[in-house]
Each structure stands twice: as structure tokens, then as C-alpha cells.
Amino acid sequence: MPCPTPQWEYAPVATFLYKLGRAAFRRRRLVALLWVALLAVAGIGAATAPTATSSSFSIPGTEAQRAFDLLEERFPGAGADGATARVVFKAPDGQKVTDAGHKAVVEETVAALKAGSDQIVSVADPYTSGAVSQDGSTAYVSVSYKVNGMELTDATRDALEGAGHAAQGKGLTVELGGDALQTMPETGAGEIVGVVIAGIVLVVTFGSLVAAGLPLLTALIGVGVGVSSITALASVLDLGSTTSTLAMMIGLAVGIDYALFIVSRYRAERADGRSQEEAAGRATGTAGSAVVFAGLTVVIALVGLAVVNIPMLTKMGFAAAGTVVIAVLIALTLIPALLGFAGDKVLGRKQRKAPAGETAKTAKEEKPNAGTRWARFVIRRPVLVLVLGVLGLGAIAVPAASLEMGLPDDGVKPVSTSERRAYDLLSDGFGPGFNGPLLVVVDGDKATADRTVSTIKKLDGWAAVTPATPNKAGDAAMITVIPKDRPSSAATENLVHDIRGATGDDVLVTGATAMNIDFSQKMNDALVPYLALVVGLAFVLLTLVFRSVLVPLKAALGFLLSVVAALGAVVAVFQWGWLGSLFGVEQTGPIMSMMPIFMVGVVFGLAMDYEVFLVTRMREAYVHGERPGEAIVTGFRHSARVVTAAAVIMIAVFSGFIGMSDQMIKMIGFGLAVAVLFDAFVVRMAIVPAVLALLGHKAWWLPKWLDRALPDVDVEGEKLTAHEEPAPAPELVKV
Incomplete structure (x- = not known):
């Protein structure tokens, strides 16, 4: 007879979390006070911290x-990384900016700009x-500042805009461009709408305002702590x-979802007749285990962005991962602490009013729900x-084959903005390549630089x-090369490669356009190693x-399918303009x-959330x-409704960011929303049960040697029975 394993030889995850949940339930006042204190400290830190600036951009x-x-x-x-601005002047048809009257207006604007702020380094006449076009129709004034665009004072920015507006009504078309006009991204009402939709879904799912309010409250506290900490350290x-x-964006979505699963499991445990404290412990031990491992997959995906070796992307990944960790801890x-305060108010009205013992009986005789019926359909x-x-x-993923990548400039902004109109005026007056000059740096003497100029002039483009x-x-020495074509064109990219190929190692090409090309290449090179590491x-x-x-x-292959489909949708909308x-x-x-690799990281983590939440109940x-x-049907009966609610909430939260003015945030919000839509409702709710049904017992096969080598983390809570404390008869009659 084999010797039994000592009970405390190891601490399975479910057992540890079970005890943690019960402890938080009993000491709910202390737990709540600690989180409120942490939120206050983070808030004070954010309020007193210096204003965040634009993150420095480098590509090692x-x-x-x-x-x-x-x-x-x-x-x-x-x-230097100081901000720049361009005030662009366009004369009416048939006139020139060199005409006496127009010239006086331009010089007047130059004088006003020089006197406009002490943050200005230089203003070029x-x-x-x-800086006058060959046909004399267009001219621009270059303004350089001591600080970057986010550090410019309102007075400086107002002086720039005021000088432009003053010249506008004097016979010239005047537009402003450059990063000096950069401001914090505008938030729209979309985020609030997303949270409201999440609240409605929670109310419908739980049938209780208190139960619906708990995930929203805890998610907002978690996001408050996370974002305030980021602001304080920015x-x-x-x-x-x-x-x-x-x-x-990420913290709010996962925070609501993680709390949703634990509250839902708590209600199920109460329906089985367990006491409030025991139900809180078992909900934390079972659903909480799924939360831990789901959170770990998200953290792995976000922290893995460090593989790309681009500091800005690494910092974004670590900051978002920190917010996810906070969501898991909360x-x-x-959640168990607040369940202690709420008591049976988190239960639905019918469940609260049911006679003692009747709820547990009803749970065992539960009628087939929509999840059950769908699972049986898939199995057939x-x-x-x-x-x-x-x-x-696969059909939705087809546009992804036409993916074109680049970094945003004023040319992708709406035509309603002054920056875009200034960009177009410069392109018309000085050529399409004027907005993307190449800066060639020669590490050598003047003779070497002159030979480099001669070599470049022999090239095309x-x-x-x-x-x-x-x-x-x-x-x-520095040499400026203006391409014939626009900055994002293939011809300009070829010119960069031609210059690098025709010159020696002592000649280097940089500038926004060259940085864009190198950045895109680095993203492409890092994608496969990143996928290998994360997956x-x-x-x-x-x-x-x-x-x-x-x-x-199966989970990894399903993720790849959903993320490629999401990229196809992003290309169709943002690159092709379908439904734009x-x-x-x-x-x-x-x-x-950075969109594809960032979306791969985030979507992989979120996709594994639904995999863990849904399939752990099947495994259980x-x-x-x-x-x-039968296990597939049971998993859907208990989890389909909650997974559906979680997906709808996440889609609503991400969709709320589509209303942001920042193109990057808008694109990421859309990409994550459609990725969750595809992954939750097509991959996890349809493809996963279909594959499991076809595999049968083989789905749960594990080599014996590996089974012996792997520690038993007991996510299903199999060993919780040994720790379950005797409890008095459940008081389900409370109203």
C-alpha cells in the first residue's frame, strides 16, 4: 500500500487561496482599509508628481x-528633443509670398513669434x-523650443496659435504644424459609456445591483491604484x-472580469448551501485559482514585450502588467472582504427569498440553460x-496579408486639423518628400562628406x-536629403537602403523616416522570438x-487564429477605410x-483568460x-453565461477607447475589442468545444512521466474538502 503524501508537504494553489479568501472575509475591515489607504497614497503621489512628458523614443x-x-x-x-513648430503661409492663386504686402505679414508674424515666449530657442525667417518654395507660393517659419511639446506652457502654445490666427485674416492661408501643438490625448465619452454598458451587463447577469456593483467598484479601485502609481512615477x-x-484600458477590462468570476462562483457556492465565509473561501480557492493563472498569462504576454528591446514598448508592457497584478490581488x-460586508445582498431576489435548503435542491435540479443547449449542439x-x-x-484575416506598417505623422491626421493642412501645404509647395527629410551623418572630415554628397547624387529617388x-x-558633417516621394512610400524606403548600401560604415542615415523604417524592421524581426517566448x-x-x-x-492555435483575424479587421478599417x-x-x-506585436501580447493574455475560465470548469x-x-456540457452550464458577460464587458470597455483622439489608442481599442469578440465567441465558445468533442478522452491525455514531474496545483479545488470547516446551516432566508 503506497505511503500517503503528507497533507502539508506542499500547498496547492486552491488551498492557499481558499485560506486567503476566508481570512479576507473575516478581516474585511482591515483589508478594505488597506486598499483605501493604498489608493489614497497613490492618489497623493500622482497629484504631487511632475507632469508626464512624451516618453523619449529610442531604438537600440x-x-x-x-x-x-x-x-x-x-x-x-x-x-535635442525640444519641440518644433512650422507656421506655413500660402499665397492666393496668382500671387507670391514674396509680394511686398504678403512679405510684411510674414515678417510681422516672425517678430510676434520671437516675442511670444521665453521657451523659444530660435525663429527662422x-x-x-x-524656406520659400520655388514657385514662390508657399513659405514656412521654423520655430524651435527649449522643451518638448508636452512641457510647453499654455501661454507658449497660445502665443504660437495667436500669431498664426493674427496672420490668417491678412490675405494669406496660414496653418500650423509640428510637435509643439502636441497635447494630451483627448478622452471622449466612450470610456464612460463602456463602463455603463459593463454595469448593465452585470445587473442582467446577476439580477442584483450589489453583485453588479462589486466588480465595478473593485475594478475602479484597482485602476485608480495602478494609473495613479504610473502617473506618480511617470x-x-x-x-x-x-x-x-x-x-x-487593460486594467479596467481584466479587473471587472476577474471580480465577476469570483462573485459568480460565490453565488454558486451559496446556492449549494454553504455558509457565507465558506462560500467566499471556496470561490477564492476555485475561481481565484483561475484568476491567478489567467492573470499570469496576461502578465507574461505584457512583460514579454521586453524581448523587442524598445524601451518605450517595454515600459508600456511593464506598466500594464503591474495594473493586471493589482487587479488579481484585488x-x-x-472581493472576499466586500462579500463579507454585502452578505446575501449579492444573491438574486429569488435566491434570497427561497426557503432554507430549497436553493441547494434547485441547484442540483438545474434546468438546461442557453450554455447547455449550445454545448449539446456543438457536440452533435x-x-x-x-x-x-x-x-x-480565415476570411476576416485575409486583409492582414496586405498589412503596411509605419509610424504616425501629421499626414495621417484628419484633414480638419491645422497640422494636416500644414503638412499638405508643404507637400504641395516643396514636394511630397519634404515632410520626411533624411539626415545623413558622416563620421569623417569634409572630404569624406563631400564624397558622400557626390555618391548620394548618383542615386535615384x-x-x-x-x-x-x-x-x-x-x-x-550633416547632409540633408529630401526624397522625391512621400515619407511612407516604398520609393523613400528604397532610397534609405540605397544610401546605406552605397556608402561606408562611417555614413549613417537617420531622421524620422529612417527611424520609422528601422522601427518597422525591428518589429518584424522581433515578432517570431516574441511569439515563441510568450506562447x-x-x-x-x-x-x-x-x-x-x-x-x-489547442489554446495557442486558437489564439493565433483570432489575432490574425483581428489584424485583418484592423487593416480593413484603418488601412483600407472599410467602415472607417x-x-x-x-x-x-x-x-x-508597434500595433501587431502589442496586440499579439495583449490579446494572447486575454484569450488565455477565457480559456482558463471556461476549460477549468470542464476539467473540474x-x-x-x-x-x-458531459464535462463540456457541465462547463458551459456553469461558465458560458459568465464568460459571455465577461467578454461583452471587455468589448464594451475597449470599444470606449475608440473615441479617443489619439490614433494609436483608437486603433488599439478597436483591435482589442474585435479580438475579444472573435476569440471569446468564435474560438472559445465554438471551436474549443468542437475540438474537445472530437478529441474525447485524448484531450486530457498527459504522459505518465510528465504527470509525475508536474506539481499538482489543484486548480479544480479537489483538496479543498480536507480543509472545509464545519459550518452551521446556511442562512438563506435573509432579505
Whole structure:
């Protein structure tokens, strides 16, 4: 007879969380006070911290970055990150900006700009700096500032806009461009609408305002702590202004979902006749285990963005991962504590009014619900459901083959903005490539620089090449090359590669356009290693959770299908313009370079959430002796409604960010919303049960040697029975 394993040789996850849930329930006042205190400290830190600026952008290991670093070293101040602005003047048809009257207006504007702020470094007169188009129709004034766009004072920005407006009514068309006009992204009413929709879904799901309010309250507290902490540390860690928005987006969605699952499990445990404290402990031990492992997959996906080795993306990933960790901790501690305060008010009215003992009996005789009926339909026709699901997502994924990536500039902004109109005026007056000049940095003497100019002029695709400008020491020089074509065109990309190929290692190409090209290439190169790392780690984690090889494999393949379909939808809307007006897309253009890899990371984590929540209930039924088909039905009976509600909530939250003015946030909000839609309702609710039905017992197969090697984390809560404390008869009559 084998020797029994000592009871406390290890602490399964479910057992530890069970005790944590009961402890939080009993000490609810202390737990609630600690979270409120943490929120207050984070809020005070955010209120007293310096204003966040635009995160510094660098791409380590690229030629464009090496050129920029060399520029900073050999031309001190020339590569500074201060803001710039362009005031563009366009004369009426048949007239020129060099006409006496128009020239007086331009010079008047130059004088006003110089006197407008002490943050200005220089204001270039277009008539002396050569900033007049060849046909004389267009001119621009370049303004340089000491600080970046986010640090400009309102008075400085008002002075810039005032100078432009003053010249507007004097016979010239005047538009303003440049990053000096950069402001914090505008938030629309969409986020509030998303939270309201989440509240409505929770009320419908639970039939109780108190139960609906708990996930919203805890999610808002979690997001408050996370975003306030990011704001407090933004200046010190150079996090940038968009990091907190992305953390809010992800933290709010997962915070509501994680709390939703624990509250739902608590209600189910109460329906089985357990006491309030015992129900809170078991809900935290079972649903809380799923929350922990689901949260871990999200954290792995976000932290894994460090593989790309782009500091800005790494910081965004770590900040969002921190918010997810806070959401998990709140779900495991604050939710049980608040359940202690709420008591049976989280139960539906019928459940509260049911006679003692009647609820447990009703739970055992539960009628088939929509989830049960859908699961039985899929089990009867698994091949049909599988083929339709795969073909449908495959069709939506087709546009992803035409994906074009780039970094945003003023050319992708709506035509209603002054920045976009200034961009177009400069393109018309000076050529399409004027808005994307290439800066060639020569690490050598003047003779080397002159040879470089001659070499570049022998190439195709340039509109202008300036003479070399040496530094004071004479050991480096700058050359500006204006491409013939627009910055995001293939011709301009070819010109960059041609210059690099025709010159030696002592010649480096940088500038916004070259940085864009190198950034996109770095994203492409990092995608496969990133996928391998994230999917590999998550595969190990899910193998540990489900004690199966095929279930994690199916989960990973399903994710790839949903994320490619989501990318196809993003390309169709933001690049092709299909239904663009419906989503507020006024200007189509390339998809932002970081979008695919960022979406892969976030969507993978969220997809695994639904996999864990849905399939753990199936696994739980299977290990309790049910046949594979019955386990699928049981999992859907208990989890389908809650998973559906969680997906709708997440879609609503992400969709709320489509109303943001920032193109990147808008695109990410749309991409995550459609990805959750595809993954939750097509992959997890249709393809997953179809595959499990076809696999049968094989779905839960695990090699014996691996079964012995893996620790038993007991996500299903099998060992909770040994720790369940005797409790008095449940008091379900409370109203």
C-alpha cells in the first residue's frame, strides 16, 4: 500500500487561496482599509508628481539610433528633443509670398513669434533661411523650443496659435504644424459609456445591483491604484503620456472580469448551501485559482514585450502588467472582504427569498440553460462548427496579408486639423518628400562628406541634397536629403537602403523616416522570438493548470487564429477605410508599427483568460468522473453565461477607447475589442468545444512521466474538502 503524501508537504494553489479568501472575509475591515489607504497614497503621489512628458523614443541597435547618438555627440544641441513648430503661409492663386504686402505679414508674424515666449530657442525667417518654395507660393517659419511639446506652457502654445490666427485674416492661408501643438490625448465619452454598458451587463447577469456593483467598484479601485502609481512615477521612469491610458484600458477590462468570476462562483457556492465565509473561501480557492493563472498569462504576454528591446514598448508592457497584478490581488482579497460586508445582498431576489435548503435542491435540479443547449449542439455537430469557425475567421484575416506598417505623422491626421493642412501645404509647395527629410551623418572630415554628397547624387529617388555642414571640430558633417516621394512610400524606403548600401560604415542615415523604417524592421524581426517566448511560457503554464498537452496546444492555435483575424479587421478599417467613418477614422494610412506585436501580447493574455475560465470548469467536471461530452456540457452550464458577460464587458470597455483622439489608442481599442469578440465567441465558445468533442478522452491525455514531474496545483479545488470547516446551516432566508 503506497505511503500517503503528507497533507502539508506542499500547498496547492486552491488551498492557499481558499485560506486567503476566508481570512479576507473575516478581516474585511482591515483589508478594505488597506486598499483605501493604498489608493489614497497613490492618489497623493500622482497629484504631487511632475507632469508626464512624451516618453523619449529610442531604438537600440539600429543605424538610425546610432546616427542620432553620433549627432548628439558631435553636434551638441542639434539633436535635442525640444519641440518644433512650422507656421506655413500660402499665397492666393496668382500671387507670391514674396509680394511686398504678403512679405510684411510674414515678417510681422516672425517678430510676434520671437516675442511670444521665453521657451523659444530660435525663429527662422523664411526669406533668409531659404524656406520659400520655388514657385514662390508657399513659405514656412521654423520655430524651435527649449522643451518638448508636452512641457510647453499654455501661454507658449497660445502665443504660437495667436500669431498664426493674427496672420490668417491678412490675405494669406496660414496653418500650423509640428510637435509643439502636441497635447494630451483627448478622452471622449466612450470610456464612460463602456463602463455603463459593463454595469448593465452585470445587473442582467446577476439580477442584483450589489453583485453588479462589486466588480465595478473593485475594478475602479484597482485602476485608480495602478494609473495613479504610473502617473506618480511617470517623470522619474520616463513612462510617457499614453502609458497610463493603455494601463487603464487593460486594467479596467481584466479587473471587472476577474471580480465577476469570483462573485459568480460565490453565488454558486451559496446556492449549494454553504455558509457565507465558506462560500467566499471556496470561490477564492476555485475561481481565484483561475484568476491567478489567467492573470499570469496576461502578465507574461505584457512583460514579454521586453524581448523587442524598445524601451518605450517595454515600459508600456511593464506598466500594464503591474495594473493586471493589482487587479488579481484585488480580486483575491478585496472581493472576499466586500462579500463579507454585502452578505446575501449579492444573491438574486429569488435566491434570497427561497426557503432554507430549497436553493441547494434547485441547484442540483438545474434546468438546461442557453450554455447547455449550445454545448449539446456543438457536440452533435463538431465538424460543422469547427469548419465554419475556422473558415469565417480565415476570411476576416485575409486583409492582414496586405498589412503596411509605419509610424504616425501629421499626414495621417484628419484633414480638419491645422497640422494636416500644414503638412499638405508643404507637400504641395516643396514636394511630397519634404515632410520626411533624411539626415545623413558622416563620421569623417569634409572630404569624406563631400564624397558622400557626390555618391548620394548618383542615386535615384532624391529631390534635393544639401551641401555638407561640418561641426566645429571638423570631424563630422550633416547632409540633408529630401526624397522625391512621400515619407511612407516604398520609393523613400528604397532610397534609405540605397544610401546605406552605397556608402561606408562611417555614413549613417537617420531622421524620422529612417527611424520609422528601422522601427518597422525591428518589429518584424522581433515578432517570431516574441511569439515563441510568450506562447512557450504560456504553454508550460497551461499544461500545469490543465494537466494536458493537447488542450494548451489547442489554446495557442486558437489564439493565433483570432489575432490574425483581428489584424485583418484592423487593416480593413484603418488601412483600407472599410467602415472607417463608423469608427471615426477620418484618414487611412499604414498600421502603426508597434500595433501587431502589442496586440499579439495583449490579446494572447486575454484569450488565455477565457480559456482558463471556461476549460477549468470542464476539467473540474472531468476529474470528478464525468465523461468528456458531459464535462463540456457541465462547463458551459456553469461558465458560458459568465464568460459571455465577461467578454461583452471587455468589448464594451475597449470599444470606449475608440473615441479617443489619439490614433494609436483608437486603433488599439478597436483591435482589442474585435479580438475579444472573435476569440471569446468564435474560438472559445465554438471551436474549443468542437475540438474537445472530437478529441474525447485524448484531450486530457498527459504522459505518465510528465504527470509525475508536474506539481499538482489543484486548480479544480479537489483538496479543498480536507480543509472545509464545519459550518452551521446556511442562512438563506435573509432579505
